[in-house]
Amino acid sequence: MLQAAKYLGAGLACSGLIGAGAGIGLVFAALITASSRNPESRGTAFGYAILGFALAEATGLFALMIAFLVLYS
């Protein structure tokens, strides 16, 4: 019974990754439009895109962390 709840909890915890996926899509969409509109600002725009990717990814990792926590301890 407890093990069943663990599996269900971990499955539900993965719903937190929806936002991270959408956020990273938005960041790179903006990077592509920005680098096409203004090619010489490609360097800093890429830097911001990597930073935005890392920070949006962090929220997804938090959800994954809860999933591991629920699954294994």
Place this chain on the structure above:
Amino acid sequence: MLQAAKYLGAGLACSGLIGAGAGIGLVFAALITASSRNPESRGTAFGYAILGFALAEATGLFALMIAFLVLYS
């Protein structure tokens, strides 16, 4: 039985992180477009982006706090 409900509650609480991930993606998408369209306003735009990131992240982490609260107490 109670422990099972804790796991399920923590898993469900992770759904709060969806908004934070999407919000951060939106903020950095706007930063990238703004910095490519108007490079000399990059400084203040980056300041607003960091502020927007932290405030959007906070809502996701409130949900994570509830998940920890439910899981461990």
Place this chain on the structure above:
Amino acid sequence: MLQAAKYLGAGLACSGLIGAGAGIGLVFAALITASSRNPESRGTAFGYAILGFALAEATGLFALMIAFLVLYS
């Protein structure tokens, strides 16, 4: 049994924070684009951003209040 339902209820209540996170992202995305497009209107734009943030945050905190209400009383 009752306590189990409390945990589930608090977990479900966290889904209310999704809107707050996305809303704050939208507000600050608009602020960044606005401040890069029209730098001298930065003052009033920042005031509206903080007002918009407070109102969007309020909805998320209503959801959080319900979660605490369900969890502890």
Place this chain on the structure above:
Amino acid sequence: MFSPLDQFETISLFSLAAPILGNFNIALTNLGFYCFLVFVIIFGFHVISNNNLALVPSHYSIALESFFASIANMVRSQIGENKEIYLPFVYSLFLFILVSNLVSNVPYNFAVTSSAIVCLGLSVTIFLSVTILALTKHGIKFFSFFVPSGCPLALVPLLVLIELISYFARSVSLGLRLFANIVAGHTLLAILSSFLIKLFSTSILVFFVTLIPFALFTAIIGLEIAVSFIQAFVFSLLVCSYIKDAEYLH
């Protein structure tokens, strides 16, 4: 059973329990020790960069002066040119949160801002002092703050209620934001590190395969250091904007 959250417990290093005055008990906990450590680091850095008042600045004093100048013009741009009376308060708040976050990033160190008492205590006292400041400065007119300018009359009661609730939510959300970020970040690092240890210690082949998640782990540590700076910056920026609300009432 290893729980990633037990790194945040305050353990009393050594305590003095005397039955005088009704079981008097004073203990130096690891929280108190790390607060003192942060104070020593900040004080030492200022003493070093003081460069015993030499006219020609040393590297340290240049770094500290540029750091102070960036906080100063943040406060000046936020609160206003002639309101520099709040600068020392915001500067010390920023430095305390920054140094305690950076100290907590070192493995096996206790995070001062990960104890709810410190964060919520900071945010509630700041909230109360800002409200008292606004009340003494504006008296009854302070309550006009809850009516956003230029909104139709019919909407006023609803907006006032929402503004009131979001004003009182400031006291909690300010501290909870810092607390939640640090606790979630350190728990993530604790879980990933215990996961990597298991992977590294299985066999040589797996050792090389796990170098990839290890790169992810070092990226997250970099992210954690960035979050420490961001949280200190956002906490003091929000304190400045709350003081501005108390000073200028819209």
